[in-house]
Amino acid sequence: MTLDRELVGRSYPPSPVYEVGRAKIAEFAAAIGADDPVHRDAVAARAAGHPDVIAPPTFAIVVTLEAATAVLTDPDVSLDYSRVVHGEQRFTHHRPIRAGDRLVATTTIEAVRSVAGNDLLTTRVDLATEDGEPVCSATSMLVARGAA
Amino acid sequence: MSAPLTAGVASGTELPEQVYRVTRADLVRYAGASGDFNPIHWSDRVATGVGLPGVIAHGMFTMALAGRAVTAWSGDPAALVEYQVRFGRPVVVPDDEEGTEVTVRGTVAALLDDGRARVDLAVTSGGEKVLSLARAVVRLP
Numbered sequence: 165m166t167l168d169r170e171l172v173g174r175s176y177p178p179s180p181v182y183e184v185g186r187a188k189i190a191e192f193a194a195a196i197g198a199d200d201p202v203h204r205d206a207v208a209a210r211a212a213g214h215p216d217v218i219a220p221p222t223f224a225i226v227v228t229l230e231a232a233t234a235v236l237t238d239p240d241v242s243l244d245y246s247r248v249v250h251g252e253q254r255f256t257h258h259r260p261i262r263a264g265d266r267l268v269a270t271t272t273i274e275a276v277r278s279v280a281g282n283d284l285l286t287t288r289v290d291l292a293t294e295d296g297e298p299v300c301s302a303t304s305m306l307v308a309r310g311a312a
Numbered sequence: 313m314s315a316p317l318t319a320g321v322a323s324g325t326e327l328p329e330q331v332y333r334v335t336r337a338d339l340v341r342y343a344g345a346s347g348d349f350n351p352i353h354w355s356d357r358v359a360t361g362v363g364l365p366g367v368i369a370h371g372m373f374t375m376a377l378a379g380r381a382v383t384a385w386s387g388d389p390a391a392l393v394e395y396q397v398r399f400g401r402p403v404v405v406p407d408d409e410e411g412t413e414v415t416v417r418g419t420v421a422a423l424l425d426d427g428r429a430r431v432d433l434a435v436t437s438g439g440e441k442v443l444s445l446a447r448a449v450v451r452l453p
Contacts, residue, residue: 188345191344191345192345192346194341194345195338195341195342195344195345195346196342196345196373196376196377196379196380197332197377197380198376198380198383198389200383200389202389202390203389212388212390214390218389218390220376220379220380220383220389221379221383221389221392221395222372222375222376222379222395225346225348225372226345226346226347229346229347229348230347246362247362249371249399250371250372250399251398251399252396252397252398252399252445253371253372253375253396253397253399254394254395254396254397255394255395255396256393256394257392257393257394257395259390260389260390303396
């Protein structure tokens with residue numbers, strides 16, 4: 165099964181708003197063992213110059229994973245999900261995600277390749293506030309391993 | 313946590329090595345916090361059924377741990393402005409009290425424009441490299 169190169173550049177409609185909560189940030193920080201008070205204490209975060217608690221750098225995946233289902237449920241994207249693994253991940257932060265952010269995700273297919281019988285699908289999810297302020301771009305490469 | 317960085321960061325500066333213990337309980341907690349409930353991260357039956365040696369850590373969990381090593385060094389989670397990894401080899405997490413360990417080493421590979429530095433990371437588990445092309449760009453204070 166090979167992915168159609170025509171898919172490159174395809175964009176999906178913006179996601180519903182994801183409202184970032186303090187409790188979710190604290191939960192995520194605890195799960196990865198990030199104990200910096202800027203993740204759970206608004207006073208400490210303000211002292212460090214942030215309007216509210218900030219998320220650890222990989223928190224963006226919580227929002228982008230959900231947004232990327234737009235690609236995975238696209239009937240034109242034929243991937244065998246039982247054979248899909250996460251190949252690469254990249255984040256570019258314009259500023260930290262913080263509690264109170266109302267984020268909208270826009271997903272684009274960046275690249276489609278076939279390497280050694282494996283299908284490689286690269287998607288970029290751009291996170292911006294509802295008002296259009298860019299916050300983070302997350303690029304994920306998924307590998308669908310070809311049948312051995 | 314460490315004290316914020318001061319002057320003196322140069323190409324070749326090494327970050328303090330960090331060793332993180334990873335158990336099944338950590339994977340369950342990460343699944344809940346991240347929303348990634350893929351059963352290969354909690355079910356041996358499913359993991360071995362797709363040809364894995366056993367339950368493996370979420371790649372994004374390993375990436376998060378390696379990110380901690382960078383922010384522990386820089387002293388500021390907001391300073392990590394770019395971060396990328398390639399998931400090379402899975403981190404297998406046995407179902408026992410000890411779990412496994414993930415070791416993160418880092419080196420300042422280059423000083424960039426605008427007071428930023430590129431940090432290259434070497435991330436291993438059980439003596440094997442688990443992430444490759446792991447790089448972070450950090451804004452220096």
